[in-house]
Amino acid sequence: MQPLIEKLQSELGGRLSLTLGLAILAALALQLFLMLAGSARRAFYERRHRRLSLDRLRLQIKEAAIRCEEAEQQKLVWNGCRKFKVTRKVRECDDVFAFYLAPHDGKPLPPYKPGQYLTFQLDLPGRDKPLVRCYSLSDSPTRADYYRVTIKKEKAPPDKPDVPPGAASCYFADVVKEGDILNAKAPTGHFYLDMEKKNPVVLIAGGVGITPMLAMANAIAASGSGREVWFFFGVRNRREHIHKEEIEKLVAANDNIRLHVCYSRPSPEEVKDRDYQHEGRVGIELLKEVLPSSNFEYYLCGNGAFMKSITDGLEAWGVPEKDVHFEAFGPATVKKKTPPPTPSETSFLAKLSVTFGKSGKTVRWDPAAANLLEFAQAQGVRIDSGCCAGSCGSCAVAIKSGAVDYAKKPDVEPEAGTCLTCVCKPKGDLVLDA
Ligand SMILES: Cc1cc2nc3c(=O)[nH]c(=O)nc-3n(C[C@H](O)[C@H](O)[C@H](O)COP(=O)(O)OP(=O)(O)OC[C@H]3O[C@@H](n4cnc5c(N)ncnc54)[C@H](O)[C@@H]3O)c2cc1C
Structure with a gap:
């Protein structure tokens, strides 16, 4: 009996030792696994941290480079007036001419923000002081060798036919010629497209109000960002269709720009869907019909009545005031809301x-x-x-x-x-x- 008990005890002891041994082994293996997993996790986070630091550094270098470039470009901005030579004068349509202006000193030009304008000081014969007039830059802002302005000859108002026509615009149209020298201040203005943003925009132009809008559309095309643009342009007919070929080429080369030209008085030889897309004026009803929603940022430039009707329409459509930007070439018909006086x-x-x-x-x-x-x-x-x-x-x-x-x-x-x-x-x- 005794040997049997001893045998059982030794077998039990052996199993217990084996189980204990296995448990210790398992615990060691678990510890090893946890250690390895911990190291792997640490290594992963360290690698990620290093990558993020590297990305941050790259971003800081890029920002510094942009700031340097901006500072360099800022140095190109001039104070007072600079002389420009009219290198080309192109008749765009009835009473509208484009002027290509190269700096007389031959030095590079600073880029401008699309929507900004040049201020000219014109020495008109018979005037004791220079006539100051602003004209929006109408080409892509990235050209370092010339600026372009597009100017419409201003006639006497229909209700005052006896007053003289526009002094500066007539001077540009009738007197200024290629080779002439003009004085202009550096580009300025608060109405411009923020090129840092990528959100879709609606550009709405009436008549010569096309000039800042064309700079904006050109700037988006030149940036290659593919930013969505809905471009509405209202004129009477082909005779007022400023920069027609240029706009059509721009749209043909850029799928992201959708053009809607409205002729309010098309002549019989003008063909819908070839020369223009809609008969009538640009108005809120057309915007509602064409745009997929009201959720856009809007830029407007045109005559007083045009801008008033569109800004009123956009407000009624629920577009927040902060998303509607406009510029008047004359007295303001649309006013930013300010708290009424007490x-x-x-x-x-x-x-x-x-x-x-x-x-x-x-x-x-x-x-x-x-x-x-x-x-x-x-x-x-x-x-x-x-x-x-x-x-x-x-x-x-x-x-x-x-x-x-x-x-x-x-x-x-x-x-x-x-x-x-x-x-x-x-x-x-x-x-x-x-
Ligand atoms: C920021 C900005 C950008 C602009 N961009 C452009 C642009 O890109 N293209 C463009 O073509 N224009 C642009 N303009 C408009 C431009 O600056 C001029 O206002 C426009 O060319 C008319 O100037 P003017 O000297 O020819 O006319 P003005 O001599 O100033 O005359 C203006 C009007 O008054 C009438 N008038 C003259 N004398 C009298 C009188 N005694 N009583 C009553 N009426 C009279 C004239 O017949 C004319 O109709 C812009 C304006 C601004 C503010």
Whole structure:
């Protein structure tokens, strides 16, 4: 019996040792596995961290290179006026000419933001001071050797046929010729397409308002970004179809740009779907019909009535104000919404008097007027103007007494004792030398 018990005990002991041994082995193996897994995970995270650091470094180098390039380009921007030679003058259509301008000093030109304009100082015969006028740059902003502006001859208004036609635009159309030298300030303006963004855009142009839109479409095409563009252009007919061939070529070469040309008065020889896509004006109904949704950023340029009807339509369609950008070539018909004055402010403003000394007029200030320039024009007082945005300085008028308020600081500092009438309002009773 004893040997049997001893045998059983030794067998049991052996199994226990084996189980224990196996358990220890398993624990060791698990520990080894966990160690290896931990190292592999650490190595993976370290590698990822190194890769991210490398990516960050590459990005920082790229940003630094862009900043250097911008700084270099900034150096090309000039102060005051620079001389430009008219290298080509091309008749685009009735009363519209494109002017290709090369810097007279032969040095490279800074790129501009698509939508910006040049400010010309024109020495017109018979004038004691230069006439200042702004013209949008109409070509791709990346050309370093020339700028292009496209100018429409401005006729006398239909209701005032006896007044002289547009001084600067007629000078460009009738007098300026290839080889002439013109003085221009560097490109400027706050109405431009943000080329960093990739979101789809709708460009809407009426007549000569095509110029900044063409720069925008050209810029998108030149960038190769494939950014989605819906391009609407309204004119009466072929005779007003500015840059027709260029726009058609641009669209043919870029699938991302969809063109919709509207002729409001096509002539019998003009063919739909060849010369134009829609009969009628560009309006909100057409936008609703063509666009897949209202969810776009909109850029508009055209005459007052055109812009008013489209901005009103976009607002009614639910497009947020921040997504609608526009530029007026003349007095603004569309105004960015600002908080209305309080009743006490309104009653204070309505009591102010504005005297236009040279014109011999004293009138009550209209609290609804956007600025002194607009107010003066409404009173029949003519003040010269250019950019209507406080950038070119051509609407400066001497203040004989009183003071003015600027909603935002103008780009150019007005000379002491003067105000930039296109961007200011009276602060109290005011006497202007106009
Ligand atoms: C930012 C910006 C960009 C622009 N870009 C372009 C562009 O790309 N292309 C373009 O063609 N234009 C553009 N313009 C418009 C341009 O700057 C000029 O306003 C336009 O050419 C008319 O200038 P003008 O000197 O020819 O006319 P003005 O001499 O200023 O005359 C303007 C109008 O007033 C009338 N007038 C003249 N005398 C009187 C009087 N005594 N009483 C009443 N009316 C009178 C004229 O007959 C004319 O119809 C732009 C304007 C701005 C602000």
